[in-house]
Amino acid sequence: MKGLITALLVTTASFAGLAGTVQAQTMEKVFFLLPNTTTIRFESRDAPFFVEAMKGMRPNTEIVVQNAQGDPQQQQRQIEDAISQGAKLILLTSADANLIAGGLAAAQAANVPVVLYDHDAVGGKAEAHVVFDSLAVGQAQGKRAAELINTMAKSPVKVARIKGNQGEYGTGQYEKGQNEFIQPLIDAGKVTVVCEQYTQNWDPTLAQSFAEDCLTKNGGDVDVFVGMNDGTTGGSVAALISQGFKPGDKVVTGGQDATVEALRYVAQGWQDNSVLKDLKVEATEAAKVVSSILDGKGVPKNLVNGTVNNEFADVPAILLPVENITKDNLGDVVKKGVWSWKEICQGIESTEVCKTNM
16 A cells, blocks of 8 residues: 555544545444654554555454644543544554553553554553564664774764653663664773753654754764664754755764655765664554454464563563665665655655666
8 A cells, every 4th residue: 555644533533545444333443543743654654554454354443543743642632532432452652651651541441452553651551562673773773883983083983862752662772772882982982972862752853953953062073973763863964954064974873764765865875774664564563463352362472572561561562673774775675665766766866876776
């Protein structure tokens, strides 16, 4: 299925525009609650992929997609509204992992199972957590950053670290994984961290402001920007563009999600890498878990390969693999069917990688 979600459903409306999912008011309802619009993948990729997968597995299930717009209180109301509408299950990507306990408690009291999707949710019951291996993501980011830093003749290399939303399980794991490779360089004097900050709600505009301030504070003398997803790295790229730098002047690394915008930056040389998370795989695995629970079979044991502690319980986790994408293996995203060369190269057809592959 291609195309963007054409209607953002924030009340009781159904996500009815995709492939005839909604057929009757008496059908069982599954609510997919999205966190925000700043991380564009959730609306443009995850939700359509999940709807498509559910259509194949349970065509008589109504999928209702809603977006909290980055507002935890709105998401709390959406959970309560889903319960009142007779939700059979809630697939939840939390707007703020640390402010979702009330929503989890409400779902538990109503005997509505919750499956966590991508983001964690602290302080309440969840049946399962479908997520890419967050530690592996951080390790891939840190390893790549260390490789780039070690090629630089200067010492110390001045690094700015732009982290994710503070307090999230994912952010903590990304930081832990990155530190396995970056901290030894700091200890050895090869790296000096000149700026570092968490990014509320993963907002790219906040990441850009931080990167701009860091460049200004250091008189432009920042060698490497290490982010945690394509929004934070994209903010760094935007800051470099706004201050007149050119591709290759600075290193921007630590991307994640392999958004088409980030891959264009990779092709142009603005951004070094992005960790590929095949969102169709994630959405499909989530659909398998949801379908099994709705069938009364619980979480499929053959899918569970770890746990995520959310300060309430060790939640059974379906941890998915990741792959680092650079200009050298950009074609892997095309081979996997994530994006086409036409999509990646739109507007940047003159770059070498696009001229070679178009």
